[in-house]
Amino acid sequence: MQGLGELENGVMDVLWTSDSPMTVREVLAKLNETRDLAYTTVMTVLDNLHRKGWVNRELQNRAYLYTPAESREEAAARVLRELLDSSGDPEAVLLHFAQSASDDETAALRRGLRRRPKR
Template identity: 65%
Template sequence: MFGLGELESAIMDVLWRTQEPAKVRDVLDGLTGRKLAYTTVMTVLDNLHRKGWVQRELDGKAYLYQPAVGREEAAARTVRAVLESSGDPEAALLHFARTASERETELLRSGLRRKSRRR
């Protein structure tokens, strides 16, 4: 995700897959293929909390973490941030539209129709 480091993104992926509040140990166990210290994961979760990516609730002596936003909303925020940082959002969006697949084009059309009906 735009604005997140590789480990932060991997941790968010674990939390999104889990779909329930998780302790640091649960997140660490979900990071398959990585040898990380418990304290490393704890620090990254604390940073994600500070950045507003995760919520946490004290459960005894340990925190339970869960995503503050869903994967889809986070992806939409990423697209928005990329467009805004492009220097020319209109040109970037038009370039994307020209390179979109037929399925992506239909999804965009459908979403725009729903948006115009809500106005």
């Protein structure tokens, strides 16, 4: 995901695929299925993601429980919006994207635009 480092993205993937809030230890266990990370590393990444607004946390007993602040799809849309707003020429960016879109993606865009409320 744009704006996230590799480890931050890995942590977000774990949280997005979880059905319930997770502790640092639970996130660490999931990440360590394919890596070897320290508890403090994951704790720091989660703290940074909280500070950046990517995750929410709630203190339960003596441990924080972490949840994504928004769904993966909402985050991707927000990042895309930020890219368009900072591009200098959002129309050109959208046209380049439309040219690269697959048939399925084009159909999804058409469906979404038809359902969009008139402004």
